[in-house]
Amino acid sequence: MKKVCLSMAMALMASSPVGAEVIWDEGIDGDLSNDQAAPTPIFFALDSTQDTVIGNVGGANPGEFFDDMTFDVFYGFCLESVLLVDYVADGGNTTSGFNLWEGPDALTTFLGSTTSGPANIGQNVLDGTTPVSAGTYTLDIREGTPNQSYEIDYVLCNEAYYNEAFDGDFSDDDTTPTDLGVLPLTDNQISGTIGGAGGLFVDALSFTVPTGFTADVILRAYVAAGGNDTSGFNYYEGVGVGGAVVSSASFGATDIGTTTLTTGPLPEGTYTLVLLEGTEGQQYGFDFQLTDLIYDNGFELIVR
Numbered sequence: 001m002k003k004v005c006l007s008m009a010m011a012l013m014a015s016s017p018v019g020a021e022v023i024w025d026e027g028i029d030g031d032l033s034n035d036q037a038a039p040t041p042i043f044f045a046l047d048s049t050q051d052t053v054i055g056n057v058g059g060a061n062p063g064e065f066f067d068d069m070t071f072d073v074f075y076g077f078c079l080e081s082v083l084l085v086d087y088v089a090d091g092g093n094t095t096s097g098f099n100l101w102e103g104p105d106a107l108t109t110f111l112g113s114t115t116s117g118p119a120n121i122g123q124n125v126l127d128g129t130t131p132v133s134a135g136t137y138t139l140d141i142r143e144g145t146p147n148q149s150y151e152i153d154y155v156l157c158n159e160a161y162y163n164e165a166f167d168g169d170f171s172d173d174d175t176t177p178t179d180l181g182v183l184p185l186t187d188n189q190i191s192g193t194i195g196g197a198g199g200l201f202v203d204a205l206s207f208t209v210p211t212g213f214t215a216d217v218i219l220r221a222y223v224a225a226g227g228n229d230t231s232g233f234n235y236y237e238g239v240g241v242g243g244a245v246v247s248s249a250s251f252g253a254t255d256i257g258t259t260t261l262t263t264g265p266l267p268e269g270t271y272t273l274v275l276l277e278g279t280e281g282q283q284y285g286f287d288f289q290l291t292d293l294i295y296d297n298g299f300e301l302i303v304r
């Protein structure tokens with residue numbers, strides 16, 4: 001599914017700005033922070049591959065010398081690039097500084113930068129620095145000459161085995177779950193969003209634990225919204241919800257790093273996981289920890 005996704009991402013990039021969504025427009029949302037220690041938080045839509053920021057920068061420090069914004073690249077995503085979509089220079093200026101920092105400020109861990117302007121439209125303002133994996137980052141734009149107008153697109157990429165933003169929403173129908181097939185032994189990360197009325201309420205997926213293995217399902221990320229704390233993880237034997245209930249419990253941010261199964265790891269076979277959530281906008285990530293029964297229990301010599 002990762003391979004399918006990469007070709008989809010390339011198709012979207014080729015036809016830019018299809019899939020672009022404005023997540024911050026200074027004309028509507030206000031000036032991005034002038035303080036390197038307290039950048040403005042911005043949030044990616046996670047349902048499109050490009051997130052647009054529109055702004056105007058330039059002036060004295062302290063003041064409009066900085067447009068600083070911080071953001072999270074969620075579990076299962078990477079940041080491919082930040083494209084300069086438009087730049088209208090003023091006052092004889094030709095470029096501004098675009099600097100990427102790791103963490104929630106533009107003071108601690110510097111990753112890389114370019115100076116970019118009208119000559120760089122269509123290029124990555126973080127060339128040589130991106131891609132970067134999931135984590136918290138800050139983009140710090142610096143300019144001494146007033147009134148430089150810019151538009152940038154954050155381009156997210158996929159590092160998950162199945163990522164709803166790239167591969168599509170998991171089935172809303174718990175009798176016909178999205179089939180993940182036989183689980184790969186590694187690199188089987190899952191990233192999604194859930195919550196709301198109707199179809200948004202359900203993410204249903206089925207998977208097969210390979211012969212000779214058991215699978216635990218570990219919560220790796222959960223970002224709550226709307227006053228919610230947890231979402232339901234309901235496991236059934238077989239495909240759909242007609243089989244026996246294996247495990248049913250709710251998990252949230254305080255459970256990150258722990259199992260979502262109340263029963264212990266699942267033996268070989270096919271299962272359905274139905275995530276249920278009424279409150280809109282929860283983000284989740286998990287992966288499958290597969291254990292080789294024969295090898296890990298020391299039976300290898302006996303069998304052979």
Ligand SMILES: [Ca+2]
Pocket residue numbers: 026031032055056057064066067
């Ligand atoms: Ca600004």
Ligand SMILES: [Ca+2]
Pocket residue numbers: 031032033034063064065066067068
């Ligand atoms: Ca500013």
Ligand SMILES: [Ca+2]
Pocket residue numbers: 164169170192193194202203
């Ligand atoms: Ca979903």
Ligand SMILES: [Ca+2]
Pocket residue numbers: 169170171172199200201202203204
């Ligand atoms: Ca769904």
